[in-house]
Amino acid sequence: MPPVSVVICVYTEDRWGDILAAVASVREQSCPALETLLVVDHNPALLRRLAKAYGDDGAGARPVRVLANAGPRGLSAGRNTGVAASAGEVVAFLDDDAVAERDWLLHFAEGYADPRVMAVGGRTQPVWASRRRPAWFPEEFDWVVGCTYRGLPPGKVAVRNVLGGNASFRRSALEAAGGFAAGIGRDGHRLPLGCEETELCIRLTRALPGAVLLIDDRSVIHHRVPPVRERFRYFRTRAYAEGLSKALVARSVGAQEGLSSERRYTTRVLPAGVGRGVRDALLGRPGGAGRAGAIVAGVAAAAGGYALGTLRARRGGDRFAVAAVAPGTGREAVPGGAAAPEGAGA
Secondary structure, eight states: OOOEEEEEEEOOGGGHHHHHHHHHHHHTOSSOOSEEEEEEOSOHHHHHHHHHHHTTOTTSSSOEEEEEOOSSSSHHHHHHHHHHHOOOSEEEEEOTTEEEOTTHHHHHHHHTTSTTEEEEEEEEEEEETTSSOOTTOOGGGGGGGTSOOBTBOOSEEEOSOOOTTEEEEEHHHHHHHTSSEETSSSSSOSSOOOOHHHHHHHHHHHHSTTOEEEEEEEEEEEEEEOGGGGSHHHHHHHHHHHHHHHHHHHHHHOHHHHTHHHHHIIIIIHHHHHHHHHHHHHTTOTTHHHHHHHHHHHHHHHHHHHHHHHHHHHTTOOOOEEOEEETTTTEEEOGGGOOOOOOOOO
16 A cells, blocks of 8 residues: 555634544544645644644654645645645545545555556545535535535546545656646635646646546545535535636646536536436425526536636636645745735635
């Protein structure tokens, strides 16, 4: 089994209990992590509090290291900081509001027995604040709340990209790709942007022809969904933001690769979801009409975001730079001195 470092990016004390639970779930793995790195995104108070909580763990069997994001605010720079400071042959990422099942890392590590495998992702299940899925919320859109959605193939399968909150990469692959791109994904915009892992995975497979990326749905985490994300307003906003993000990805890597998986999703998975919703409505089952309507609204919002993002890209209004991971330094370097956007939140 390759040694695995786990990186958890954190940014707010509001998730203190979630952060402690995430770290505890890593410590309880059947395949122990080499280390856990908590990367704090420009929050000195949280940095001090976590350093105090885990300050005596450095010599432990499963140490927890606390460090500050060395780049601009945002999730991409935080992940790059964690990768650069880590020591494992494999680097795994866990969301700060999720807990991993006991064999999470075991199944990740098993995937790397094949030297062609450069990334392994897992299955993320929602933990709804209201204790049950809202009747109107379609499973096809669980990506809105950072979870595995209906339409992904089950089992252990090759994919174009893994989902960043529950994923692992070979260190050598991350270095070959150049790390996560600054200026895409969560970087302080009010909108909940994403797609940073999609863009990275496409660059990775370009840099390493023949690389295999897997999803193993036995690597399970449970992701908390707060009340605000159970509302239709967030659903619509997140779908719109995803469209903006997809436009950035398409600009970076081309629409052919940037939208290859999305074509099947929009032409097969979503129409089938609408059909099931309509059928359930006709049979008098609760939420059927709402789910069908939400799928249509989500597609419309994403399409609107993509159209606007594409227009901005053509005008040169949205740019981002790939942040090269500097191994062993805990810092990131942006080639050519390109400015990365400021923001808040991961």
